[in-house]
Amino acid sequence: MTTTLTKPTAPEEAPPKRRAKALRAGGQLHAGPIAYVILALFTIGSLFPLVWTAIAASRDNNRLAQTPPPFWFGGNLLDKLELAWTDANLGEAFFNTTLVAGISAITIVFLSTIAGFAFAKLRFKGRGALMLIVIGTMMVPPQLSIIPLYMMVAELGWTDQLQAVILPSLVSAFGVFFMRQYLIQALPDEIIEAARVDGASSWRVIWHIVFPAARPAMAVLGMLMFVQTWNDFLWPFLVLTQTGSPTVQVAVAGLGRGYTPDQALIMAGALLGTLPLLLVFALFGKQIVGGIMQGAVKG
Amino acid sequence: MATRHDTAVPPTKEGGTAPGRAPADVPPSEAAKRRDRLSRRWQRDVRWSPYAFVSPFFLLFVAFGLFPLIYTGWASLHTVELTAPTDMDWVGLRNYTRIFDDEFFWNAAQNTLTIGIISTVPQLVMALGLAHILNYKLRGSTFYRVVMLAPYATSIAAASLVFVLLFGRDYGMINWGLGMVGFDHVDWQLDKWPSQFAVSTIVIWRWTGYNALIYLAAMQAIPQDLYESAALDGASRWRQFIHVTLPSLRPTILFTVVVSTIGASQLFGEPLLFDENKGASGGAEHQFQTLGLYLYEQGWINQHLGRASAIAWTMFLILIVIGVINYVISRRLRASS
Incomplete structure (x- = not known):
């Protein structure tokens, strides 16, 4: 739809490439690297508390009362779940x-x-x-x-x-x-x-x-x-x-x-x-x- | 349903199967009579079945929504103890004067307001930005949408309990991170603003993705040619967002503001479980006690159901006021555009 519109309407406008890009704004534009970085941050933010729930569940009180907090799984997960x-x-x-x-x-x-x-x-x-x-x-x-x-x-x-x-x-x-x-x-x-x-x-x-x-x-x-x-x-x-x-x-x-x-x-x-x-x-x-x-x- | 009486039904015209009635002087045949009966039943069906279809919802709503709501108002004018909920003594407005004289009521009202603002505003702004990004052509767009919804699938209980640990004063991950970049440890339980911020974080975490999806749906419904003409006028992408996206999203934004406001006014599980002692006071100094918690404390800890009813009814009146304000604002907005 957008491509058929760009060609006939604005042929003489200077840099045609840029014009076509601008016309495709709002829903059709490809995301740039910044967008992916932000999405990655939100993905981590959404999932981290869930993953860390599992990490904390695999430890014990002693380990959870130390700094730095654990970043990886310990060996207690199955015991604690049970x-x-x-x-x-x-x-x-x-x-x-x-x-x-x-x-x-x-x-x-x-x-x-x-x-x-x-x-x-x-x-x-x-x-x-x-x-x-x-x-x-x-x-x-x-x-x-x-x-x-x-x-x-x-x-x-x-x-x-x-x-x-x-x-x-x-x-x-x-x-x-x-x-x-x-x-x-x-x-x-x-x-x-x-x-x-x-x-x-x-x-x-x-x-x-x-x-x-x-x-x-x-x-x-x-x-x-x-x-x-x-x-x-x-x-x-x-x-x-x-x-x-x-x-x-x-x-x-x-x-x-x-x-x-x-x-x-x-x-x-x-x-x-x-x-x-x-x-x-x-x-x-x-x-x-x-x-x-x-x-x-x-x- | 009991309301299906054929006497009240006037003949309808659209009866497709209804055959022409036999002339009065000719005795109708058995078959014609049967058809006649069928067609009358059909007309009754067309007329009354819509009510039968919507009535279960309304019956349930009256039984478990409307009646309890009104009865709350009635109970708020009585002394009712939790241990004997059926003994009610009329006290007039005394429950209301009691709670309005209680500094913890005003404290809870204030906390509900501030936590509501701290949790709703960033949540909706982030959701808007996130929706804008999700509206681009993305690799794996479904993946991101599902991931954003994972916190929504997590229960209040599970989310609150993990955030208690993450916000731990001595060994929590967040204070550890702050320490790494050279900040002092924050007491996320005892200090007023940090604790309110922490409670708000749970809300923000659970609802941002959900609201982003709602905004995204509304963005995808915006006609493409609005952007095309804006681009032809030389509007930058930022200006397109301000002048095309935001105005088109206005009803949706209003909707999410209303829903979030209602949610914020009812906040209960998050502050209850964020408290290290899992008490109803919202922290040792009531620093993050919300109205929902205050209601629970009065009704179920102090066992004054009458007073708790007065709190509930006050919250209801506050919501009505918010609703009216919202209505006025949305009408203004519509009139101006």
């Missing part, structure tokens, strides 16, 4: 967190897809107003609601029960908004109309047209919600105890207590708690990046 696993009850915590994040992500994706479809493609009275409410709720942080929720949990005797964490996490205005944005452009009106003319019910339309069309966005939303629920801290911290049925975050946060906490152990726990998500990002990073950017454009 110790953290048993000490923080991480096996159960992983099971709990997978359950919580899995149920929450699947439910949010399902509910967000049907609601997003209704907002994107169906006409009904009050659609605009209801969508405004959805967007408005995105601005209200859920933390402000924790006190009555805590009272409810206490009243129902749900302390240390996973449904206390799952149920409040199912409210996701972002999910509805995200699926709506995707379905507006991904699902042609004609297909729905054609199905309607054939007498398909709304549920048939959802099952046979909306779900297949929305699959990529559903996958991305599912991953984002899984990450979010997995990392959730405040609410699980309040209603789950470390000795009861903690999530990974609650268990890991509990590692750092005592008068002389074993720093390597804490780092091993932090590493174990992060590893599954880093794995997901390593495998599906491209899709997640695409999903975040797609959800952002019309935000």
Whole structure:
């Protein structure tokens, strides 16, 4: 596109090479060496704390109380990982967190897809107003609601029960908004109309047209919600105890207590708690990046 | 849903499968009746199913979002103890006067504001610069984008715990680095500004890449011909960034400012876990206690849920004020451009 434009429009302008380069600014220009240097710095900055978590986990308190701090792995990594696993009850915590994040992500994706479809493609009275409410709720942080929720949990005797964490996490205005944005452009009106003319019910339309069309966005939303629920801290911290049925975050946060906490152990726990998500990002990073950017454009 | 009653449904015109109704004097055949019934069900479906599709979200929101939020306001007018959350004694506005008289409330409000500024401004500026670079043609651009998102995948707990060590006073990597270039060691726990800076660093580390991706998405949506005409006018790359990129990004920047402001106002896990004693006071001198921590301290350490509700409701009102200010600014900006 740009090359076809440069040739006819400005042929007589002096240094043609420079002109062509300037015309390709903003998105098309190749990055210079400085850009790569900055990117390298950001890459190191992003990854270093994670790598150093593993380095610290492979040492012990003595070595971590010396200068200079360790820059390379010691020999304790497997021991410390094992110790953290048993000490923080991480096996159960992983099971709990997978359950919580899995149920929450699947439910949010399902509910967000049907609601997003209704907002994107169906006409009904009050659609605009209801969508405004959805967007408005995105601005209200859920933390402000924790006190009555805590009272409810206490009243129902749900302390240390996973449904206390799952149920409040199912409210996701972002999910509805995200699926709506995707379905507006991904699902042609004609297909729905054609199905309607054939007498398909709304549920048939959802099952046979909306779900297949929305699959990529559903996958991305599912991953984002899984990450979010997995990392959730405040609410699980309040209603789950470390000795009861903690999530990974609650268990890991509990590692750092005592008068002389074993720093390597804490780092091993932090590493174990992060590893599954880093794995997901390593495998599906491209899709997640695409999903975040797609959800952002019309935000 | 219970609302699907056919009596309220007027005949709709777009019924594709609806056959013409049989004339009234001819008794309709069984097949025609069946078709008629089907078509009525179809119309009901078209009319009511949208509400059925959006209702689960709204039911959940009312149960776990709206109702608790309003009930927080109600609870804030009562004395409620953590040990007996269902016993509520009406005290009017006393919870509010109590917290407004508490110097630690104002301290927490101030800390929330300063940590919010220290964490949000550099974060968004760096994200903007990073997005600009990522918008170039790059070798391995996907790699960089995924790497920038790795901190976002790291939980608050894991990130805070490793930064506690990196910011350690005696043996931390950061003080070691400062020592190498000839600076004195900084007490990142006890001193007010260093501790706030350290807490902000955790936030910045986790969110810069995410915001960069959002900016990058918005930059890629800017029409190419805007740059072309700017270049034809002889604008340098810097001037193009100032006069084309930034104005086009204005709604996105506003969006990220709002989201980051809300996030900053709720800050809890980072200062809790950054404290060496993992206490709710935000350091020995409350030097980095945020409103979120103060709420937790009042509600769960001092066991005054009523007072904690008053804090939550105050935070909510502050957010509304911020929201209104934001709305006014964005309208001004739109009007001026």
